[in-house]
Amino acid sequence: MKRFWKILTTIFVLRLVLVGCGKSSSSSSSSQKQTTVKIGVVGADNRVLQAVAKKVKKEGITIKIVQFSDYNQPNTALRDHDIDLNLFQHQYFLNNWNKTHKADLVSIGQTIIAPLAIYSKKITKISQIKKGDTIALPNDPTNEGRALQLLETAGLVDCKINPNAVRTKKISFL
Template identity: 35%
Template sequence: MRTRRLIIGVIIALIVIIGAGFAFGALHKTKTNAKTVTLGIMPGGKQEDAIWKVVKANAKKSYGIDLQFVNFTDGDQPNKALASHDIDLNAFQHYAYLKSWNQSNHGDLVAIGDTIITPIHLYSTQYKSVDALPDGATIAIPNDLTNESRALHVLKNAGLITLNSSQGLQATVKDVKSNPKHLVIKEVDASQGPRTLPSVAAAVINYNFAQSAKIPASDSIFVEPFNADSHQWVNIIVANKKDRNKQIYKDIVSAYNSENVKATIEKEYPDGGEKAAWDLKF
């Protein structure tokens, strides 16, 4: 009897040990399979939230990734946080901004995927077309270096001016090569573009400021085309250079570059204020 009890005791002990082993293995497996990526963004309102909600769902469903967002309100902070590895990725800037930031901060951040482009418009409340702009007309453009260059390229693509090619994509008003209509180019703070519009013939205004000021789409007389000039304004997902080939980060790009995200962008921006950029031809 004593021997039988001993055998039963040994069997029970073995069951407990094996069970604990399975539990530990399951726990270890759960921890190993838990994949979290933190991505820094700037607050963009309900429309942007709707887009990121779909991206997050794609990342979870297709790749088993828990995509977590870190919100920043200062445009300089997402890159600093990424460079110091406080976050894994960020998605708030275009190629031109990243290039400028890397140069100014001796940074080593790289784009790993395209997201959207927000075309900039030339608006006018007085004229219905670019051709109707008279000789000597005043055109307002943003005065910060990035948006000034972008606005000048809009005027160039509208056929109003030409630019010195040596400046490439970093042009200022000093780089205007020809100005057949003798336009007066007035530099103003980007946020003041909408207020300036009633007093000038036309103004190049960023979409977010035009939208906030409720400027109707009918006042747009020219929209930035998708070409070599505008490619630098494509928004991007950014990583540290040494992490650029990590599969988990490539999966986040794929989660964004999907048909349901594109459909959501089109739904949230029926006026074309934002366009899915990953399959555009520049």
């Protein structure tokens, strides 16, 4: 039920935003003007956004999903006006990105934060991961931290904060 409300809230917020992005027509014509809104995303599961696209299409709004493979690209594209909105990050990531890039992007609503998972083409169980195997982590500090917590929860690493050094992690691979 909680997921239902998140999806409904996302649809509502996007509808408000997308309607606000449309230009009002000064003509008295009854035909509705089409507006295309480009939304940057990271990840391949766009079911919620596709459901929103169907709903707003009736209001003359076409959503174009712009897929990115790196977490920094959507914010850069938004800052450079290559896309109209993006839909992929949590507030801490946005704050960190703004600080690092001297930008002032703002959140206009909340969205679903996808949980992290461990993916492999060969390994089917955590227990199959052996000492010396390579695991790729996200290339940004906030999601790297989430990934390390996931690996620690899975029993693959032991993250200890060194009290004598600021921002230094000692990672012991088990």
